[in-house]
Amino acid sequence: MKIYDCFIFFNELDLLEIRLKTLDKVVDYFVLVEADKTHRGKKKPLYYEKNKKRFKRW
Numbered sequence: 129m130k131i132y133d134c135f136i137f138f139n140e141l142d143l144l145e146i147r148l149k150t151l152d153k154v155v156d157y158f159v160l161v162e163a164d165k166t167h168r169g170k171k172k173p174l175y176y177e178k179n180k181k182r183f184k185r186w
Contacts, residue, residue, distance in 0.1 A: 134159040
């Protein structure tokens with residue numbers, strides 16, 4: 129059985145790193161979803177895309 133960790137991402141880069149490090153040994157796949165709009169429909173930058181080198185390990 130494979131374990132997937134699926135979550136919505138906004139801009140919490142430090143929390144993402146903590147999550148990935150904490151669950152690294154027990155999760156097989158991380159599924160991160162990030163939108164280019166807020167819940168109110170305002171445009172926002174894709175923070176993960178700009179910082180993905182930081183999370184290359186996962």
